[in-house]
Amino acid sequence: MAEMKDAHIVEIPVDEEHQQKLSCALDTITAIRNHPLMEISQSPGHLLLLKLWQREEHLFARRIALKESRLYSIKREIFQFCCFFFIFHGFFFNILFTSSVSAKEHHTCKKWWIPSIVSVSTSLVFVFLVQVKLYRYWKVWRQLQRERNDSRALTRCIQELRMKGASFDLSKEPHIGRRMKSSSVEIKCKPLTWCSQYLITICLVCASGLVFPGCNFILCGF
Secondary structure, eight states: OOOOOOOOOOOOOOHHHHHHHHHHHHHHHHHHHHHHHHHHHHOOHHHHHHHHHHHHHOOOOOOHHHHHHHHHHHHHHHHHHHHHHHHHHHHHHHHHHHHHHHHOOOOOGGTTTTHHHHHHHHHHHHHHHHHHHHHHHHHHHHHHHHHHHHHHHHHHHHHHHHHHHSSOOOOOOOSSSSSOOHHHHHHHHHHHHHHHHHHHHHHHHHHHHHHHHHHHHHHHHO
16 A cells, blocks of 8 residues: 655745845846836837937037147147247347447437338237137137037936936927027126237237337437
């Protein structure tokens, strides 16, 4: 007679630590499924919008880098023109002083206006070149500020899209290219702003104005 064997059920004890790990794993899986990026990956419209905005953000970064490099090169050119301006007048006045001291006759005093005109004409050329570079500098600087503002607006929209996920409104657009209306205070301060931006040109013009009587003083004063 076959003996019937009792079936035994073995219970594996699960302590609290394993329960907590299992609960954390389940919470992690649920959080991943409900994460906004997961929602975006499952929504073709939101995923396409995110890729387009990321590509545009990359283009903004490239344009900003190019404009910053352009500003640096313009500042270097302005500095070189200013150095050439003072080096030229240093050599010019040195030659005038040497000629006035070595000349035995005083007929050079009668023709003092010739070197003055040469010096002033050369000074005006340098002033014109510096002014052109300054105008380009501030033009690129304003473009750079607009690029940075547009890039920040686009970055805020990308962050909002990543946070909201599928609930993000696809009709929303970043405020790119919009400028605030200038206030009356900015209009009143516009001359001061212009003077501060072109201070180098003003200084060079003042220095050029001192060249004309300076030649008379060097040739006729000694």
